[in-house]
Amino acid sequence: MAARDPHRFINELDDAALERLVARLESRAQDEAFARLLDKYLTHLAIPPAARVLEVGCGTGAVLRSLARRGDFNGQAVGVDQCRTFVETASRFAQAEHVDDRLTFKVGDAHHLDFPTASFDVVIAHTLISHVTAPLAVLSEMARVVRPGGSVVIFDGDYASLTYAFADHDFGNRMDAALANATFNNPRVMRDLPRLLPELGLRLVAGWGDAVVEIGRGSYFKSFAETYVPYVKRAGGLPEHSVEIWLDAQRQAIANGTFFAACNYYTYLARRV
Numbered sequence: 001m002a003a004r005d006p007h008r009f010i011n012e013l014d015d016a017a018l019e020r021l022v023a024r025l026e027s028r029a030q031d032e033a034f035a036r037l038l039d040k041y042l043t044h045l046a047i048p049p050a051a052r053v054l055e056v057g058c059g060t061g062a063v064l065r066s067l068a069r070r071g072d073f074n075g076q077a078v079g080v081d082q083c084r085t086f087v088e089t090a091s092r093f094a095q096a097e098h099v100d101d102r103l104t105f106k107v108g109d110a111h112h113l114d115f116p117t118a119s120f121d122v123v124i125a126h127t128l129i130s131h132v133t134a135p136l137a138v139l140s141e142m143a144r145v146v147r148p149g150g151s152v153v154i155f156d157g158d159y160a161s162l163t164y165a166f167a168d169h170d171f172g173n174r175m176d177a178a179l180a181n182a183t184f185n186n187p188r189v190m191r192d193l194p195r196l197l198p199e200l201g202l203r204l205v206a207g208w209g210d211a212v213v214e215i216g217r218g219s220y221f222k223s224f225a226e227t228y229v230p231y232v233k234r235a236g237g238l239p240e241h242s243v244e245i246w247l248d249a250q251r252q253a254i255a256n257g258t259f260f261a262a263c264n265y266y267t268y269l270a271r272r273v
Ligand SMILES: C[S@@+](CC[C@H](N)C(=O)[O-])C[C@H]1O[C@@H](n2cnc3c(N)ncnc32)[C@H](O)[C@@H]1O
Pocket: 007, 008, 010, 025, 029, 056, 057, 058, 059, 060, 061, 062, 063, 080, 081, 082, 083, 086, 108, 109, 110, 111, 125, 126, 127, 128, 131, 132, 133
């Protein structure tokens, strides 16, 4: 099945598809579980008040706006994304929240960062690394632009663990795999990081996992299914009619309170040696 990760090929999407992704990123940032996971690593990091922070693959800037809202951060943060629409949206949202004096957003490619070596105290990739063309090249750029002793944070899903309940277990398995493979260029990359980070001069300081689970109610995973089912259909590995039956079953399960979906998310905090 061909992977056509929408976040990797974002500059080929039409305006309607981009609008759906903007809405999805913003609604995920409001989701209680995701807000808690972000807060957990920001608290653990204890970013110095005047730090210079970079987020690669910043999307609509939701992560940096959360950082700017924290009482313990008065530094400057830069967000880089390959998508001009996202960068413009991020700047607009930051202005609307009156945090634009501390946040700047720029178009750029995470594989070739346009910053000098050792120019940031903290570099963050929040659900970026699963989407990029070459994860090792992106990690190596993150390691380059952080100063010695500075922190690198990588947060992302292990999409090989993504699962929805479906009465036909065999089709359910195939659908889980199809969703992961059609939407993520690197669905299993988070398992590789403990091995890859030391090769890049990054010492793993802490790493942990959290399951994001929705039982009975479905919000994040409802939007996930509705956003990405079209990409599964386009990939063409499963009969469209069966994919529709699966999606209807998920909607019905949400309506009658019997829904179940889950995915593991991992956080790695590393220090530049
Ligand atoms: C799932 S979104 C995450 C956005 C943001 N970090 C958040 O959590 O709200 C992934 C983002 O990575 C961006 N992206 C993917 N590949 C990129 C690359 N090579 N360089 C810069 N940005 C990239 C996409 O445009 C998209 O905005």
